[in-house]
Amino acid sequence: MISRSLGPEFGGAIGLMFTLANSIAVAMYIVGFCESLQDLLSGFGLTIIDGATNDIRVVGLITLIGVLVLAMVGMDWVTRVSNFISKLSVASK
Numbered sequence: 001m002i003s004r005s006l007g008p009e010f011g012g013a014i015g016l017m018f019t020l021a022n023s024i025a026v027a028m029y030i031v032g033f034c035e036s037l038q039d040l041l042s043g044f045g046l047t048i049i050d051g052a053t054n055d056i057r058v059v060g061l062i063t064l065i066g067v068l069v070l071a072m073v074g075m076d077w078v079t080r081v082s083n084f085i086s087k088l089s090v091a092s093k
Contacts, residue, residue, distance in 0.1 A: 026067070034059045 003011020034056040041047065041055075048055040070078050 030060050030063050030067075031056065033063060 003015070005011075006014075037059055038048075038051070038055050042051060048058055070081060
């Protein structure tokens with residue numbers, strides 16, 4: 001849509017920056033999720049591997065693979081998983 005209104009040169013440049021920004025944002029979201037999960041587990045006295053950086057790496061890799069699978073199967077499954085997670089969060093309150 002941007003390339004149609006501004007032309008292919010500006011649209012392509014903006015699209016590349018948008019893609020790069022989204023990639024960096026996903027990486028930061030995954031690291032934040034892993035650190036929060038690590039803090040939650042350490043509150044219960046649990047660790048996955050060593051309670052440090054390797055826990056973040058393992059959980060981050062599993063999370064990234066899960067996000068990749070969701071992206072590959074399509075938006076229908078993304079919506080289903082999102083609805084399931086939101087119902088779980090409402091039920092836990």
